[in-house]
Amino acid sequence: MSSIPRNPTQTGVGLRLPHIEEAVATHPPAGWFEVHPENFLSNPHALELLQDLSARYPISIHSVGLSVGSASGIDRTHLARVRAMVDRIDPILVSGHLAWSTHQGEYLNDLLPLPYTVETLAVVVRHLHEVQDGLGQPFLLENPSCYVGFAGSTMTEVQFLNELVDQSGCRLLCDVSNVHLSAHNMGYDPRAYLNGLPADAVGELHLGGFTLEEDAGTPGGGVLVDTHDTTVAPAAWDLYAYAVTKFGPKPTLIEWDNEIPGLATLLHEAAMADAVIARVLAAEVTRAVTG
Amino acid sequence: MLSLAEVQSQLRNAVVSGDVAAVAPLLVGGQDPSGRLGIHRRHYEASLLAAIMGRFPATSWLVGTPWLEAAAADFVRQCPPTAPCIADYGRAFPAFLAARPGREGVAYLESFSEMDWQLGRLSVAVDLPALDVAVLAAVSPETLLDVVLTVQPGTYYAEAMWPIDELIGLYLSDAAPEQVTLAESPVRIEARGARGKLRFSRIASGDFRFRLAVSQGTPLGAAAERAALCDRSFDPGRALAALFNEGLVSDMNVTLSGAV
Numbered sequence: 001m002s003s004i005p006r007n008p009t010q011t012g013v014g015l016r017l018p019h020i021e022e023a024v025a026t027h028p029p030a031g032w033f034e035v036h037p038e039n040f041l042s043n044p045h046a047l048e049l050l051q052d053l054s055a056r057y058p059i060s061i062h063s064v065g066l067s068v069g070s071a072s073g074i075d076r077t078h079l080a081r082v083r084a085m086v087d088r089i090d091p092i093l094v095s096g097h098l099a100w101s102t103h104q105g106e107y108l109n110d111l112l113p114l115p116y117t118v119e120t121l122a123v124v125v126r127h128l129h130e131v132q133d134g135l136g137q138p139f140l141l142e143n144p145s146c147y148v149g150f151a152g153s154t155m156t157e158v159q160f161l162n163e164l165v166d167q168s169g170c171r172l173l174c175d176v177s178n179v180h181l182s183a184h185n186m187g188y189d190p191r192a193y194l195n196g197l198p199a200d201a202v203g204e205l206h207l208g209g210f211t212l213e214e215d216a217g218t219p220g221g222g223v224l225v226d227t228h229d230t231t232v233a234p235a236a237w238d239l240y241a242y243a244v245t246k247f248g249p250k251p252t253l254i255e256w257d258n259e260i261p262g263l264a265t266l267l268h269e270a271a272m273a274d275a276v277i278a279r280v281l282a283a284e285v286t287r288a289v290t291g
Numbered sequence: 292m293l294s295l296a297e298v299q300s301q302l303r304n305a306v307v308s309g310d311v312a313a314v315a316p317l318l319v320g321g322q323d324p325s326g327r328l329g330i331h332r333r334h335y336e337a338s339l340l341a342a343i344m345g346r347f348p349a350t351s352w353l354v355g356t357p358w359l360e361a362a363a364a365d366f367v368r369q370c371p372p373t374a375p376c377i378a379d380y381g382r383a384f385p386a387f388l389a390a391r392p393g394r395e396g397v398a399y400l401e402s403f404s405e406m407d408w409q410l411g412r413l414s415v416a417v418d419l420p421a422l423d424v425a426v427l428a429a430v431s432p433e434t435l436l437d438v439v440l441t442v443q444p445g446t447y448y449a450e451a452m453w454p455i456d457e458l459i460g461l462y463l464s465d466a467a468p469e470q471v472t473l474a475e476s477p478v479r480i481e482a483r484g485a486r487g488k489l490r491f492s493r494i495a496s497g498d499f500r501f502r503l504a505v506s507q508g509t510p511l512g513a514a515a516e517r518a519a520l521c522d523r524s525f526d527p528g529r530a531l532a533a534l535f536n537e538g539l540v541s542d543m544n545v546t547l548s549g550a551v
Contacts, residue, residue, distance in 0.1 A: 039378070041376050042415075044416055044444070045486050070299070071299050072299075077374075078374065101375070104300075107372040108307065109334075109335055109377060110331050110335050115295065117295070147321075147324075147327040147330050148318045148319065148320035148324045150298070150317055152293075185327075215321050215323075215326075215327070216329065218321050221322070225330055
Protein backbone atom coordinates (compact mmCIF):
# COMPACT_ATOMS: atom_id res chain seq x y z
CA MET A 1 0.00 0.00 0.00
CA SER A 2 1.30 3.46 -0.92
CA SER A 3 2.45 5.76 1.89
CA ILE A 4 2.09 8.84 -0.33
CA PRO A 5 -0.33 11.32 1.33
CA ARG A 6 -3.35 11.96 -0.87
CA ASN A 7 -4.12 15.30 0.79
CA PRO A 8 -0.76 16.98 1.45
CA THR A 9 -0.71 19.67 4.10
CA GLN A 10 2.62 21.18 3.05
CA THR A 11 2.68 23.52 0.04
CA GLY A 12 3.94 22.08 -3.24
CA VAL A 13 5.79 23.53 -6.21
CA GLY A 14 5.34 23.30 -9.95
CA LEU A 15 7.97 20.89 -11.24
CA ARG A 16 9.39 21.99 -14.59
CA LEU A 17 11.83 20.09 -16.77
CA PRO A 18 14.96 22.09 -15.72
CA HIS A 19 14.51 20.84 -12.15
CA ILE A 20 13.51 17.24 -12.59
CA GLU A 21 16.96 15.63 -12.51
CA GLU A 22 17.86 17.68 -9.42
CA ALA A 23 14.62 16.63 -7.73
CA VAL A 24 15.33 12.95 -8.42
CA ALA A 25 18.92 13.28 -7.19
CA THR A 26 18.38 15.39 -4.06
CA HIS A 27 14.78 14.75 -2.94
CA PRO A 28 14.13 18.37 -1.93
CA PRO A 29 11.76 19.12 0.98
CA ALA A 30 8.71 19.87 -1.16
CA GLY A 31 5.24 18.91 0.03
CA TRP A 32 4.26 17.74 -3.44
CA PHE A 33 4.85 18.45 -7.10
CA GLU A 34 2.55 19.49 -9.90
CA VAL A 35 3.43 18.88 -13.55
CA HIS A 36 2.02 19.81 -16.93
CA PRO A 37 1.46 16.51 -18.75
CA GLU A 38 2.12 18.25 -22.08
CA ASN A 39 5.79 18.61 -21.01
CA PHE A 40 6.15 14.88 -20.41
CA LEU A 41 4.07 13.11 -23.05
CA SER A 42 6.78 13.50 -25.71
CA ASN A 43 9.67 13.15 -23.29
CA PRO A 44 9.92 9.50 -22.23
CA HIS A 45 13.09 10.12 -20.19
CA ALA A 46 11.45 12.88 -18.12
CA LEU A 47 8.36 10.71 -17.66
CA GLU A 48 10.56 7.90 -16.39
CA LEU A 49 12.14 10.28 -13.86
CA LEU A 50 8.70 11.56 -12.84
CA GLN A 51 7.58 8.00 -12.21
CA ASP A 52 10.55 7.60 -9.85
CA LEU A 53 9.49 10.76 -8.02
CA SER A 54 5.89 9.56 -7.75
CA ALA A 55 7.06 6.79 -5.43
CA ARG A 56 8.23 9.43 -2.97
CA TYR A 57 6.07 12.55 -3.52
CA PRO A 58 2.40 13.23 -4.17
CA ILE A 59 2.09 14.34 -7.79
CA SER A 60 -0.67 16.44 -9.33
CA ILE A 61 -1.29 16.55 -13.08
CA HIS A 62 -2.30 19.99 -14.38
CA SER A 63 -3.10 20.02 -18.08
CA VAL A 64 -2.69 23.13 -20.20
CA GLY A 65 -3.94 21.46 -23.39
CA LEU A 66 -7.31 19.83 -22.75
CA SER A 67 -9.16 22.95 -23.90
CA VAL A 68 -12.57 22.28 -22.32
CA GLY A 69 -13.90 25.55 -23.75
CA SER A 70 -13.19 24.79 -27.38
CA ALA A 71 -16.25 24.85 -29.65
CA SER A 72 -14.52 22.37 -31.93
CA GLY A 73 -14.46 19.69 -29.26
CA ILE A 74 -12.00 17.81 -27.08
CA ASP A 75 -8.88 16.34 -28.67
CA ARG A 76 -9.58 12.70 -27.81
CA THR A 77 -6.11 11.55 -28.79
CA HIS A 78 -4.62 13.99 -26.30
CA LEU A 79 -7.16 13.03 -23.64
CA ALA A 80 -6.20 9.37 -24.07
CA ARG A 81 -2.51 10.24 -23.71
CA VAL A 82 -3.20 12.19 -20.51
CA ARG A 83 -5.23 9.22 -19.22
CA ALA A 84 -2.28 6.90 -19.86
CA MET A 85 -0.06 9.23 -17.85
CA VAL A 86 -2.64 9.38 -15.05
CA ASP A 87 -2.66 5.59 -14.93
CA ARG A 88 1.12 5.52 -14.76
CA ILE A 89 1.68 8.28 -12.17
CA ASP A 90 -1.44 7.85 -9.96
CA PRO A 91 -1.76 11.60 -9.25
CA ILE A 92 -3.51 13.00 -6.20
CA LEU A 93 -5.30 15.60 -8.35
CA VAL A 94 -5.96 16.21 -12.04
CA SER A 95 -6.81 19.70 -13.19
CA GLY A 96 -7.02 22.09 -16.12
CA HIS A 97 -8.29 25.52 -17.09
CA LEU A 98 -11.53 27.30 -17.84
CA ALA A 99 -10.27 28.40 -21.25
CA TRP A 100 -9.85 27.26 -24.83
CA SER A 101 -6.72 26.71 -26.89
CA THR A 102 -7.65 24.46 -29.82
CA HIS A 103 -9.46 25.60 -32.94
CA GLN A 104 -10.25 23.32 -35.87
CA GLY A 105 -7.12 21.24 -35.52
CA GLU A 106 -4.81 24.06 -34.48
CA TYR A 107 -3.36 24.41 -30.99
CA LEU A 108 -2.80 28.06 -30.08
CA ASN A 109 -0.55 27.48 -27.05
CA ASP A 110 -2.37 29.92 -24.79
CA LEU A 111 -5.33 29.93 -22.43
CA LEU A 112 -7.85 32.06 -24.30
CA PRO A 113 -10.95 33.72 -22.81
CA LEU A 114 -14.54 32.54 -23.12
CA PRO A 115 -17.81 34.47 -23.29
CA TYR A 116 -19.97 33.40 -20.35
CA THR A 117 -23.21 32.48 -22.09
CA VAL A 118 -25.72 29.65 -22.01
CA GLU A 119 -24.16 28.22 -25.18
CA THR A 120 -20.65 28.24 -23.71
CA LEU A 121 -21.94 26.69 -20.49
CA ALA A 122 -23.44 23.77 -22.42
CA VAL A 123 -20.20 23.28 -24.36
CA VAL A 124 -17.97 23.30 -21.27
CA VAL A 125 -20.31 21.05 -19.25
CA ARG A 126 -20.35 18.54 -22.10
CA HIS A 127 -16.58 18.61 -22.34
CA LEU A 128 -16.09 18.31 -18.57
CA HIS A 129 -18.22 15.16 -18.59
CA GLU A 130 -16.11 13.85 -21.47
CA VAL A 131 -12.86 14.68 -19.67
CA GLN A 132 -13.96 13.20 -16.36
CA ASP A 133 -15.23 10.05 -18.07
CA GLY A 134 -12.02 9.83 -20.09
CA LEU A 135 -9.76 10.29 -17.07
CA GLY A 136 -11.86 8.15 -14.75
CA GLN A 137 -11.74 10.71 -11.98
CA PRO A 138 -12.92 14.18 -10.95
CA PHE A 139 -11.40 17.14 -12.72
CA LEU A 140 -10.52 20.42 -11.03
CA LEU A 141 -11.11 23.52 -13.13
CA GLU A 142 -8.94 26.62 -12.66
CA ASN A 143 -10.33 30.15 -12.87
CA PRO A 144 -8.62 32.07 -15.69
CA SER A 145 -6.38 35.13 -15.69
CA CYS A 146 -8.38 37.73 -17.65
CA TYR A 147 -7.32 40.70 -19.73
CA VAL A 148 -10.56 41.01 -21.69
CA GLY A 149 -14.17 39.90 -21.36
CA PHE A 150 -17.10 39.77 -23.78
CA ALA A 151 -19.87 42.31 -24.05
CA GLY A 152 -22.24 39.45 -24.87
CA SER A 153 -21.62 37.54 -21.63
CA THR A 154 -24.84 36.91 -19.75
CA MET A 155 -23.23 35.55 -16.57
CA THR A 156 -20.40 36.64 -14.34
CA GLU A 157 -17.41 34.33 -14.10
CA VAL A 158 -18.45 33.33 -10.58
CA GLN A 159 -21.98 32.48 -11.73
CA PHE A 160 -20.51 30.51 -14.62
CA LEU A 161 -18.21 28.52 -12.31
CA ASN A 162 -21.08 27.76 -9.93
CA GLU A 163 -23.15 26.44 -12.84
CA LEU A 164 -20.24 24.29 -14.03
CA VAL A 165 -19.84 22.72 -10.59
CA ASP A 166 -23.59 22.07 -10.34
CA GLN A 167 -24.00 20.67 -13.83
CA SER A 168 -20.76 18.72 -14.34
CA GLY A 169 -19.72 17.67 -10.84
CA CYS A 170 -16.28 19.15 -11.44
CA ARG A 171 -14.32 20.71 -8.59
CA LEU A 172 -12.44 24.00 -8.57
CA LEU A 173 -8.81 24.94 -8.49
CA CYS A 174 -8.79 28.50 -7.22
CA ASP A 175 -5.77 30.37 -8.54
CA VAL A 176 -5.62 33.19 -6.00
CA SER A 177 -3.15 35.18 -8.07
CA ASN A 178 -5.49 34.93 -11.06
CA VAL A 179 -8.36 36.26 -8.92
CA HIS A 180 -6.28 39.27 -7.90
CA LEU A 181 -5.02 39.83 -11.45
CA SER A 182 -8.44 39.50 -13.11
CA ALA A 183 -10.12 41.67 -10.49
CA HIS A 184 -7.53 44.37 -11.13
CA ASN A 185 -7.81 44.09 -14.92
CA MET A 186 -11.60 43.79 -15.15
CA GLY A 187 -12.51 46.06 -12.25
CA TYR A 188 -14.21 43.92 -9.60
CA ASP A 189 -13.73 43.08 -5.93
CA PRO A 190 -11.48 39.99 -5.51
CA ARG A 191 -12.90 39.14 -2.09
CA ALA A 192 -16.46 39.25 -3.41
CA TYR A 193 -15.29 36.87 -6.15
CA LEU A 194 -13.94 34.42 -3.56
CA ASN A 195 -17.10 34.81 -1.47
CA GLY A 196 -19.16 33.78 -4.48
CA LEU A 197 -17.34 30.53 -5.20
CA PRO A 198 -18.84 27.27 -3.92
CA ALA A 199 -16.42 26.69 -1.03
CA ASP A 200 -17.11 22.96 -0.77
CA ALA A 201 -15.97 22.50 -4.38
CA VAL A 202 -12.58 24.17 -3.96
CA GLY A 203 -9.96 21.42 -3.83
CA GLU A 204 -6.70 23.21 -4.60
CA LEU A 205 -5.16 26.69 -4.53
CA HIS A 206 -2.52 28.18 -6.83
CA LEU A 207 -0.18 31.12 -6.37
CA GLY A 208 2.07 32.56 -9.06
CA GLY A 209 3.86 35.74 -9.98
CA PHE A 210 2.50 38.40 -12.32
CA THR A 211 3.84 41.58 -13.90
CA LEU A 212 2.38 45.08 -14.23
CA GLU A 213 2.50 46.45 -17.77
CA GLU A 214 1.22 49.64 -19.34
CA ASP A 215 -2.38 49.20 -20.45
CA ALA A 216 -2.93 49.98 -24.12
CA GLY A 217 -5.23 52.96 -24.51
CA THR A 218 -5.11 53.91 -20.84
CA PRO A 219 -2.28 56.39 -20.22
CA GLY A 220 -0.92 55.80 -16.74
CA GLY A 221 -3.06 52.70 -16.33
CA GLY A 222 -1.66 49.25 -15.80
CA VAL A 223 -2.67 45.75 -16.73
CA LEU A 224 -1.43 42.77 -14.74
CA VAL A 225 -0.02 39.98 -16.91
CA ASP A 226 0.13 36.38 -15.72
CA THR A 227 3.81 35.90 -16.48
CA HIS A 228 4.70 33.31 -13.81
CA ASP A 229 8.20 34.73 -13.83
CA THR A 230 8.56 36.30 -10.42
CA THR A 231 7.68 35.93 -6.76
CA VAL A 232 4.12 36.10 -5.47
CA ALA A 233 3.09 39.74 -4.96
CA PRO A 234 2.15 41.06 -1.49
CA ALA A 235 -1.44 41.72 -2.59
CA ALA A 236 -1.76 38.10 -3.70
CA TRP A 237 -0.42 36.89 -0.34
CA ASP A 238 -3.08 38.97 1.41
CA LEU A 239 -5.79 37.52 -0.80
CA TYR A 240 -4.38 34.03 -0.20
CA ALA A 241 -4.77 34.52 3.57
CA TYR A 242 -8.38 35.50 2.93
CA ALA A 243 -8.87 32.41 0.73
CA VAL A 244 -7.49 30.13 3.45
CA THR A 245 -9.90 31.71 5.92
CA LYS A 246 -12.72 31.21 3.45
CA PHE A 247 -11.97 27.70 2.15
CA GLY A 248 -9.80 26.25 4.93
CA PRO A 249 -6.31 24.94 4.23
CA LYS A 250 -6.21 23.27 0.81
CA PRO A 251 -3.31 21.78 -1.15
CA THR A 252 -1.50 24.89 -2.35
CA LEU A 253 0.98 25.19 -5.20
CA ILE A 254 3.63 27.73 -6.18
CA GLU A 255 3.81 28.13 -9.98
CA TRP A 256 6.83 29.53 -11.83
CA ASP A 257 7.11 28.90 -15.58
CA ASN A 258 9.41 31.56 -17.05
CA GLU A 259 12.83 32.81 -15.98
CA ILE A 260 12.76 29.75 -13.73
CA PRO A 261 14.95 30.20 -10.63
CA GLY A 262 16.63 27.51 -8.54
CA LEU A 263 14.45 25.06 -6.63
CA ALA A 264 15.46 26.78 -3.39
CA THR A 265 13.59 29.93 -4.45
CA LEU A 266 10.44 27.94 -5.18
CA LEU A 267 10.71 26.13 -1.85
CA HIS A 268 11.11 29.47 -0.09
CA GLU A 269 7.87 30.69 -1.67
CA ALA A 270 6.19 27.43 -0.61
CA ALA A 271 7.38 27.96 2.96
CA MET A 272 5.83 31.45 2.87
CA ALA A 273 2.50 29.88 1.91
CA ASP A 274 2.82 27.40 4.78
CA ALA A 275 3.47 30.32 7.12
CA VAL A 276 0.30 32.07 5.92
CA ILE A 277 -1.72 28.92 6.57
CA ALA A 278 -0.23 28.59 10.06
CA ARG A 279 -0.97 32.24 10.81
CA VAL A 280 -4.58 31.98 9.66
CA LEU A 281 -5.18 28.78 11.61
CA ALA A 282 -3.56 30.24 14.74
CA ALA A 283 -5.81 33.29 14.50
CA GLU A 284 -8.86 31.08 14.16
CA VAL A 285 -7.86 29.06 17.23
CA THR A 286 -7.32 32.26 19.19
CA ARG A 287 -10.70 33.56 18.06
CA ALA A 288 -12.38 30.31 19.07
CA VAL A 289 -10.70 30.24 22.49
CA THR A 290 -11.38 33.88 23.30
CA GLY A 291 -14.94 33.70 22.01
CA MET B 292 -24.03 37.63 -30.24
CA LEU B 293 -22.07 35.37 -32.54
CA SER B 294 -21.89 31.64 -31.86
CA LEU B 295 -19.02 30.37 -29.73
CA ALA B 296 -17.41 28.83 -32.81
CA GLU B 297 -17.57 32.18 -34.64
CA VAL B 298 -16.12 34.06 -31.67
CA GLN B 299 -13.27 31.58 -31.41
CA SER B 300 -12.57 31.79 -35.12
CA GLN B 301 -12.22 35.56 -34.85
CA LEU B 302 -10.07 35.34 -31.74
CA ARG B 303 -7.88 32.79 -33.50
CA ASN B 304 -7.31 35.26 -36.33
CA ALA B 305 -6.45 38.00 -33.85
CA VAL B 306 -3.93 35.83 -32.01
CA VAL B 307 -2.28 34.12 -34.98
CA SER B 308 -2.56 36.81 -37.67
CA GLY B 309 -3.04 40.02 -35.67
CA ASP B 310 -6.39 40.69 -37.33
CA VAL B 311 -8.35 42.25 -34.45
CA ALA B 312 -10.91 44.27 -36.44
CA ALA B 313 -13.62 41.61 -36.43
CA VAL B 314 -13.35 40.65 -32.78
CA ALA B 315 -12.76 44.12 -31.31
CA PRO B 316 -16.48 45.12 -31.05
CA LEU B 317 -17.17 41.98 -29.00
CA LEU B 318 -14.66 42.73 -26.25
CA VAL B 319 -14.69 44.65 -22.98
CA GLY B 320 -11.84 45.40 -20.58
CA GLY B 321 -9.92 48.64 -20.07
CA GLN B 322 -10.03 51.54 -22.53
CA ASP B 323 -8.71 49.47 -25.43
CA PRO B 324 -9.67 45.79 -25.02
CA SER B 325 -8.47 44.84 -28.49
CA GLY B 326 -5.07 46.25 -27.50
CA ARG B 327 -5.07 43.87 -24.55
CA LEU B 328 -5.44 40.97 -26.99
CA GLY B 329 -1.84 41.81 -27.82
CA ILE B 330 -0.91 40.04 -24.57
CA HIS B 331 -2.26 36.77 -25.97
CA ARG B 332 -0.74 37.40 -29.40
CA ARG B 333 2.65 38.15 -27.87
CA HIS B 334 2.51 34.99 -25.76
CA TYR B 335 1.54 32.88 -28.77
CA GLU B 336 4.44 34.19 -30.86
CA ALA B 337 7.09 34.33 -28.14
CA SER B 338 6.39 30.90 -26.68
CA LEU B 339 6.36 29.16 -30.05
CA LEU B 340 9.38 31.06 -31.34
CA ALA B 341 11.27 29.94 -28.23
CA ALA B 342 10.07 26.37 -28.81
CA ILE B 343 11.36 26.34 -32.40
CA MET B 344 14.69 27.95 -31.53
CA GLY B 345 15.11 25.46 -28.69
CA ARG B 346 14.40 22.57 -31.04
CA PHE B 347 16.93 23.64 -33.71
CA PRO B 348 20.10 24.72 -31.85
CA ALA B 349 22.52 23.22 -34.38
CA THR B 350 20.65 24.82 -37.27
CA SER B 351 20.89 28.17 -35.50
CA TRP B 352 24.64 27.63 -35.20
CA LEU B 353 24.85 26.74 -38.90
CA VAL B 354 22.83 29.53 -40.49
CA GLY B 355 22.94 32.20 -37.79
CA THR B 356 20.38 33.06 -35.15
CA PRO B 357 18.88 36.19 -36.80
CA TRP B 358 18.07 34.37 -40.06
CA LEU B 359 16.63 31.37 -38.23
CA GLU B 360 14.57 33.57 -35.89
CA ALA B 361 13.04 35.39 -38.84
CA ALA B 362 12.20 32.08 -40.48
CA ALA B 363 10.77 30.71 -37.21
CA ALA B 364 8.60 33.82 -36.76
CA ASP B 365 7.10 33.29 -40.23
CA PHE B 366 6.64 29.59 -39.54
CA VAL B 367 4.77 30.33 -36.29
CA ARG B 368 2.36 32.63 -38.17
CA GLN B 369 1.85 30.29 -41.11
CA CYS B 370 1.91 26.90 -39.40
CA PRO B 371 0.36 26.86 -35.91
CA PRO B 372 0.88 23.72 -33.84
CA THR B 373 -1.62 20.94 -34.30
CA ALA B 374 -1.26 19.27 -30.90
CA PRO B 375 -0.73 20.42 -27.30
CA CYS B 376 2.72 18.85 -26.83
CA ILE B 377 4.92 21.71 -27.97
CA ALA B 378 7.99 19.47 -27.95
CA ASP B 379 6.50 17.92 -31.09
CA TYR B 380 6.11 21.29 -32.81
CA GLY B 381 8.51 22.00 -35.66
CA ARG B 382 8.42 18.62 -37.41
CA ALA B 383 7.66 20.49 -40.67
CA PHE B 384 10.18 23.28 -40.07
CA PRO B 385 13.08 21.69 -42.04
CA ALA B 386 10.96 21.57 -45.22
CA PHE B 387 9.79 25.14 -44.53
CA LEU B 388 13.43 26.27 -44.26
CA ALA B 389 14.39 24.51 -47.47
CA ALA B 390 11.71 26.42 -49.38
CA ARG B 391 12.70 29.79 -47.90
CA PRO B 392 14.95 32.15 -49.86
CA GLY B 393 18.22 33.36 -48.42
CA ARG B 394 20.26 30.24 -47.80
CA GLU B 395 20.31 28.65 -51.25
CA GLY B 396 24.03 28.04 -50.83
CA VAL B 397 23.44 25.65 -47.95
CA ALA B 398 22.41 22.64 -50.01
CA TYR B 399 22.18 20.40 -46.98
CA LEU B 400 20.02 22.74 -44.88
CA GLU B 401 16.92 20.52 -44.94
CA SER B 402 18.72 17.27 -44.10
CA PHE B 403 20.84 19.00 -41.45
CA SER B 404 17.86 20.64 -39.74
CA GLU B 405 15.92 17.36 -39.97
CA MET B 406 18.81 15.67 -38.17
CA ASP B 407 18.81 18.51 -35.62
CA TRP B 408 15.11 17.92 -34.91
CA GLN B 409 15.60 14.18 -34.65
CA LEU B 410 18.49 14.57 -32.20
CA GLY B 411 16.13 16.43 -29.88
CA ARG B 412 13.78 13.46 -30.04
CA LEU B 413 16.54 10.90 -29.55
CA SER B 414 18.05 12.73 -26.59
CA VAL B 415 14.90 12.20 -24.51
CA ALA B 416 14.16 8.67 -25.73
CA VAL B 417 14.30 5.66 -23.47
CA ASP B 418 15.55 2.26 -24.58
CA LEU B 419 13.05 -0.56 -24.20
CA PRO B 420 14.22 -4.01 -23.06
CA ALA B 421 16.03 -5.55 -26.03
CA LEU B 422 15.08 -8.96 -27.40
CA ASP B 423 17.74 -11.64 -27.60
CA VAL B 424 18.44 -13.19 -30.96
CA ALA B 425 17.38 -16.52 -29.43
CA VAL B 426 13.73 -15.50 -29.88
CA LEU B 427 14.17 -16.27 -33.56
CA ALA B 428 14.44 -19.93 -32.63
CA ALA B 429 10.68 -19.89 -32.01
CA VAL B 430 10.03 -18.78 -35.60
CA SER B 431 9.57 -21.43 -38.27
CA PRO B 432 11.71 -20.97 -41.39
CA GLU B 433 8.63 -20.49 -43.57
CA THR B 434 7.37 -17.55 -41.43
CA LEU B 435 10.72 -15.85 -40.84
CA LEU B 436 10.32 -13.70 -43.96
CA ASP B 437 7.02 -12.35 -42.59
CA VAL B 438 8.45 -11.31 -39.23
CA VAL B 439 8.13 -7.61 -38.42
CA LEU B 440 10.55 -6.22 -35.86
CA THR B 441 10.15 -3.11 -33.74
CA VAL B 442 13.38 -1.18 -33.30
CA GLN B 443 14.27 0.95 -30.30
CA PRO B 444 12.40 4.30 -30.31
CA GLY B 445 15.64 6.27 -30.02
CA THR B 446 16.81 5.30 -33.50
CA TYR B 447 16.98 7.44 -36.66
CA TYR B 448 18.25 6.67 -40.15
CA ALA B 449 19.33 9.45 -42.49
CA GLU B 450 20.73 9.42 -45.99
CA ALA B 451 22.25 12.67 -47.21
CA MET B 452 24.35 13.91 -50.09
CA TRP B 453 26.62 15.80 -47.69
CA PRO B 454 28.42 14.65 -44.52
CA ILE B 455 25.92 16.24 -42.15
CA ASP B 456 27.06 13.95 -39.33
CA GLU B 457 30.48 15.63 -39.42
CA LEU B 458 28.83 19.03 -39.15
CA ILE B 459 26.65 17.92 -36.26
CA GLY B 460 29.72 16.46 -34.61
CA LEU B 461 31.46 19.82 -34.90
CA TYR B 462 28.47 21.55 -33.37
CA LEU B 463 28.32 19.10 -30.48
CA SER B 464 32.05 19.50 -29.81
CA ASP B 465 33.39 22.48 -27.94
CA ALA B 466 35.85 23.24 -30.72
CA ALA B 467 33.72 24.22 -33.69
CA PRO B 468 35.79 26.33 -36.11
CA GLU B 469 34.59 29.63 -37.57
CA GLN B 470 34.55 28.17 -41.08
CA VAL B 471 34.11 24.66 -42.40
CA THR B 472 34.59 23.42 -45.95
CA LEU B 473 32.41 20.45 -46.81
CA ALA B 474 32.76 18.26 -49.87
CA GLU B 475 29.72 16.62 -51.39
CA SER B 476 29.85 12.98 -50.37
CA PRO B 477 26.84 10.69 -49.84
CA VAL B 478 26.49 9.36 -46.29
CA ARG B 479 24.17 6.86 -44.62
CA ILE B 480 23.85 7.49 -40.93
CA GLU B 481 22.41 5.59 -38.02
CA ALA B 482 21.80 7.85 -34.99
CA ARG B 483 20.91 6.38 -31.64
CA GLY B 484 19.98 8.09 -28.41
CA ALA B 485 18.64 7.33 -24.96
CA ARG B 486 18.49 9.26 -21.70
CA GLY B 487 20.56 12.17 -22.96
CA LYS B 488 23.28 10.13 -24.70
CA LEU B 489 23.73 10.29 -28.50
CA ARG B 490 25.90 8.40 -30.92
CA PHE B 491 26.25 8.25 -34.70
CA SER B 492 27.64 5.68 -37.04
CA ARG B 493 27.91 5.42 -40.80
CA ILE B 494 26.72 2.16 -42.25
CA ALA B 495 27.07 0.46 -45.63
CA SER B 496 24.34 0.87 -48.22
CA GLY B 497 22.90 -2.65 -47.85
CA ASP B 498 22.76 -2.53 -44.05
CA PHE B 499 21.32 0.98 -44.22
CA ARG B 500 18.53 -0.04 -46.59
CA PHE B 501 17.78 -3.14 -44.46
CA ARG B 502 17.71 -1.29 -41.13
CA LEU B 503 15.71 1.61 -42.52
CA ALA B 504 13.11 -0.79 -43.96
CA VAL B 505 12.92 -2.80 -40.72
CA SER B 506 12.52 0.39 -38.68
CA GLN B 507 9.60 1.36 -40.93
CA GLY B 508 7.79 -1.92 -40.18
CA THR B 509 8.71 -3.77 -43.35
CA PRO B 510 8.70 -7.60 -43.01
CA LEU B 511 12.17 -9.14 -42.92
CA GLY B 512 11.90 -10.76 -46.33
CA ALA B 513 10.98 -7.53 -48.11
CA ALA B 514 13.58 -5.56 -46.12
CA ALA B 515 16.30 -8.00 -47.16
CA GLU B 516 15.21 -7.79 -50.81
CA ARG B 517 15.53 -4.00 -50.75
CA ALA B 518 18.99 -4.29 -49.24
CA ALA B 519 20.16 -6.85 -51.78
CA LEU B 520 18.94 -4.68 -54.64
CA CYS B 521 21.39 -1.91 -53.73
CA ASP B 522 24.23 -4.05 -52.35
CA ARG B 523 24.93 -7.40 -53.98
CA SER B 524 27.23 -8.37 -51.12
CA PHE B 525 24.47 -7.89 -48.51
CA ASP B 526 24.32 -10.84 -46.07
CA PRO B 527 20.82 -11.02 -44.52
CA GLY B 528 21.76 -13.53 -41.81
CA ARG B 529 24.64 -11.43 -40.57
CA ALA B 530 22.56 -8.24 -40.79
CA LEU B 531 19.69 -9.77 -38.81
CA ALA B 532 21.98 -11.10 -36.08
CA ALA B 533 23.67 -7.70 -35.83
CA LEU B 534 20.33 -5.98 -35.26
CA PHE B 535 19.69 -8.18 -32.24
CA ASN B 536 23.24 -8.15 -30.95
CA GLU B 537 23.32 -4.34 -30.95
CA GLY B 538 20.19 -4.24 -28.78
CA LEU B 539 18.14 -2.59 -31.50
CA VAL B 540 15.13 -4.95 -31.45
CA SER B 541 12.47 -4.39 -28.81
CA ASP B 542 9.54 -6.41 -30.20
CA MET B 543 8.74 -9.00 -32.84
CA ASN B 544 5.54 -9.99 -34.65
CA VAL B 545 4.56 -12.06 -37.66
CA THR B 546 2.46 -10.34 -40.31
CA LEU B 547 0.54 -13.34 -41.71
CA SER B 548 0.03 -15.95 -39.04
CA GLY B 549 -0.45 -13.96 -35.85
CA ALA B 550 1.89 -12.93 -33.05
CA VAL B 551 4.95 -15.02 -32.37
